[in-house]
Amino acid sequence: MTNLREYESKALDSKLRVGVIGGGQLARMMTIPAINLGLTIKVLSETHGSSASAATTMVGDYTNIEVVREFAKTVDLITFDHEHVPLAVLQALEAEGVSVQPPSKALAFAQNKLDMRARLSELGLPMPDWAEVSRTSELDAFIEAHGGVAILKTPIGGYDGKGVRVVRSSADALDWLADFTPLLVEEKVSFVRELAQLSARRPNGDFLAWPLVQTVQKDGVCAEVLAPAPGASSETLATAAQIAKSVAAGLEVTGVLAVEMFETADGRLLINELAMRPHNSGHFSIEGSVTSQFEQHLRAALDLPLGDTSLVSEHAVMINLLGVDDDNDFLPHYVNALAEHPAAKIHTYGKAARAGRKMGHITVVSDDANWALAEARGAAEILLNRQ
Ligand code: ADP
Numbered sequence: 033m034t035n036l037r038e039y040e041s042k043a044l045d046s047k048l049r050v051g052v053i054g055g056g057q058l059a060r061m062m063t064i065p066a067i068n069l070g071l072t073i074k075v076l077s078e079t080h081g082s083s084a085s086a087a088t089t090m091v092g093d094y095t096n097i098e099v100v101r102e103f104a105k106t107v108d109l110i111t112f113d114h115e116h117v118p119l120a121v122l123q124a125l126e127a128e129g130v131s132v133q134p135p136s137k138a139l140a141f142a143q144n145k146l147d148m149r150a151r152l153s154e155l156g157l158p159m160p161d162w163a164e165v166s167r168t169s170e171l172d173a174f175i176e177a178h179g180g181v182a183i184l185k186t187p188i189g190g191y192d193g194k195g196v197r198v199v200r201s202s203a204d205a206l207d208w209l210a211d212f213t214p215l216l217v218e219e220k221v222s223f224v225r226e227l228a229q230l231s232a233r234r235p236n237g238d239f240l241a242w243p244l245v246q247t248v249q250k251d252g253v254c255a256e257v258l259a260p261a262p263g264a265s266s267e268t269l270a271t272a273a274q275i276a277k278s279v280a281a282g283l284e285v286t287g288v289l290a291v292e293m294f295e296t297a298d299g300r301l302l303i304n305e306l307a308m309r310p311h312n313s314g315h316f317s318i319e320g321s322v323t324s325q326f327e328q329h330l331r332a333a334l335d336l337p338l339g340d341t342s343l344v345s346e347h348a349v350m351i352n353l354l355g356v357d358d359d360n361d362f363l364p365h366y367v368n369a370l371a372e373h374p375a376a377k378i379h380t381y382g383k384a385a386r387a388g389r390k391m392g393h394i395t396v397v398s399d400d401a402n403w404a405l406a407e408a409r410g411a412a413e414i415l416l417n418r419q
Contacts (some may be wrong), residue, residue, distance in 0.1 A: 054113025055082030057381040063087045065327035076103040083381045104130045111333045115142045133286045133306045133333035142308045146187040148216025155282040161219040165169045178219045185216040223294035228313035229272040232332040233280040242341040243272040257350040266333035288329040348399040351408045353392040355385045362415045369414040376411035
């Protein structure tokens with residue numbers, strides 16, 4: 033034990049500067065635990081005035097190897113706010129000895145949904161039926177074999193439901209078949225709800241999961257998160273954590289991993305999506321858990337001992353503040369929201385208003401789930417001026 037601790041102390045000594053690629057809200061929320069842990073956090077942002085501007089030390093194009101290499105020289109470790117840095121850029125850094133967490137070999141599976149499905153199939157993990165399709169005949173055959181309807185996905189670059197389409201015939205997807213081949217087609221799961229299992233894994237293999245949560249989507253975007261997932265049996269909780277552990281180990285993920293899942297009427301859990309970074313389904317953990325996903329991501333990336341993932345209260349509810357329209361500004365309603373909902377923890381991301389954009393979130397922690405939900409919704413309605 034002593035030797036391990038000495039090793040970890042040395043590792044920490046030489047890795048105090050964390051570099052985050054991407055200046056979004058995830059980088060912004062990593063900044064605070066980085067400061068608390070005594071780390072130096074530096075962010076490579078795409079634009080000036082990004083959500084993570086307080087920690088931005090460079091503005092540049094993350095697809096340009098020269099830019100990323102220059103940034104990497106100023107830090108001891110690279111991690112991410114998003115999954116879009118080209119693998120070739122990351123592989124070049126790794127070849128030059130830069131510590132990239134999660135490594136490119138893991139991120140490859142988060143960047144390409146077809147590769148992810150293929151790897152999870154090899155690992156024997158539960159998923160919707162799926163296939164790779166390039167031709168109308170292949171797509172039509174899959175649709176016919178799955179009750180006349182399927183979900184078609186572009187393998188690369190989708191987010192918040194963009195790049196996901198319900199199809200009843202290949203005629204619904206001629207544009208995609210022409211533009212992107214191959215495509216991922218999946219059976220349309222008639223799920224009873226969507227769940228997310230948040231976890232973290234260190235390079236040394238240590239793994240810890242948070243309690244399973246329920247995510248509620250509106251128009252393909254996460255709207256609310258309930259922690260823990262209401263009414264989940266101990267068997268479901270254990271199965272979800274085991275699935276995340278198998279994914280994390282099987283794909284050699286380091287840092288935070290979110291596994292989005294469908295729960296079916298007969299209680300099965302099917303993996304939908306993976307994210308290898310802090311995730312919207314884990315924002316509740318800032319106030320709701322002993323260790324937040326942002327702190328844990330840093331600890332895991334640095335190969336340091338992981339923090340306790342227990343809830344500090346019986347329940348936590350997180351609500352996303354999604355922009356209502358382009359003029360929507362929280363500021364005029366801020367004082368009211370603070371005054372009327374003192375238990376609501378309000379997070380803003382410093383973004384210009386735009387309809388549907390994730391502008392911030394609210395978390396309420398309580399032993400009473402219904403009260404927490406009502407408080408969070410009440411504060412959101414005031415801030416978004418919808419009450
Ligand atoms: P994104 O990467 O854009 O978030 P997802 O793959 O998570 O895309 O899909 C977005 C949403 O579409 C999911 O949250 C779910 O509601 C729905 N969806 C995706 N795949 C399926 C499926 N196989 N069956 C039923 N619904 C699905």
